[in-house]
Amino acid sequence: MKVSYHGHAVIQIETETHRILIDPYISENEACDLDAETVKPDAILLTHGHNDHVGDTMAIAKRTGCLVVAPYELAMYLKSRGIENIHFMHIGGTHEFDFGRVKYTQAFHGSSYIDEEGHIQYTGMPGGILFYADGRTVYHAGDTGLFSDMKLIGDLNEIDVAFLPIGDNTTMGPEDALLAADWIHAKTVVPIHFNTFPVIKQDPHAFVSDVRTGEGKVMEPGDVIELVVDSDLE
Ligand code: NI
Ligand code: MN
Numbered sequence: 308m309k310v311s312y313h314g315h316a317v318i319q320i321e322t323e324t325h326r327i328l329i330d331p332y333i334s335e336n337e338a339c340d341l342d343a344e345t346v347k348p349d350a351i352l353l354t355h356g357h358n359d360h361v362g363d364t365m366a367i368a369k370r371t372g373c374l375v376v377a378p379y380e381l382a383m384y385l386k387s388r389g390i391e392n393i394h395f396m397h398i399g400g401t402h403e404f405d406f407g408r409v410k411y412t413q414a415f416h417g418s419s420y421i422d423e424e425g426h427i428q429y430t431g432m433p434g435g436i437l438f439y440a441d442g443r444t445v446y447h448a449g450d451t452g453l454f455s456d457m458k459l460i461g462d463l464n465e466i467d468v469a470f471l472p473i474g475d476n477t478t479m480g481p482e483d484a485l486l487a488a489d490w491i492h493a494k495t496v497v498p499i500h501f502n503t504f505p506v507i508k509q510d511p512h513a514f515v516s517d518v519r520t521g522e523g524k525v526m527e528p529g530d531v532i533e534l535v536v537d538s539d540l541e
Pocket of ligand 2: 357359360450500
């Protein structure tokens with residue numbers, strides 16, 4: 308399994324058979340190395356409705372017909388905007404897809420979409436995503452503040468890579484993300500959701516050098532972590 312980072316909170320996962328994009332904020336994301344007009348995911352997974360996470364989802368889904376997985380209210384909003392290939396889920400729920408297993412976790416944050424007319428559309432609860440495939444587990448925390456049930460997420464899952472926001476202001480800052488890393492006890496901890504905007508400016512290298520539990524790793528846009536398929540766990 309190849310897990311790559313593409314700036315802000317954009318993660319791509321390539322399993323043996325499928326390509327999955329999480330929170331594809333591409334065309335307006337200066338740090339992103341992907342091209343929204345040519346990416347060809349089999350599925351897009353969304354943590355919440357904020358524009359810096361939904362990003363190019365509608366255009367990509369309309370062009371490719373890929374499946375879009377999102378919390379119910381966001382999924383229904385996207386459906387109302389003409390996205391037909393939708394699978395809604397919600398916090399605590401797991402579903403087995405042909406590309407892997409997805410579980411939505413809680414996230415303490417908001418969820419709304421500012422549409423083209425500048426109107427705010429509320430899109431329910433935000434979430435985080437646990438993704439399981441090829442015997443491996445990836446956790447994308449979404450946008451969230453620190454919450455102590457991250458201990459439960461860590462105890463119930465053997466997480467290979469955890470993507471944690473460190474930007475502060477709207478999510479955990481570095482100090483809280485260090486505690487999150489302790490509680491999640493993933494093998495590798497990757498900071499996300501920083502430096503995209505002035506208000507979330509952080510030093511990711513300082514953060515990863517402070518990570519006490521697991522290996523902290525700064526990923527530049529386009530960097531890939533390759534996880535060997537663990538057939539014992541499949
Ligand atoms: Ni957000
Ligand atoms: Mn965000």
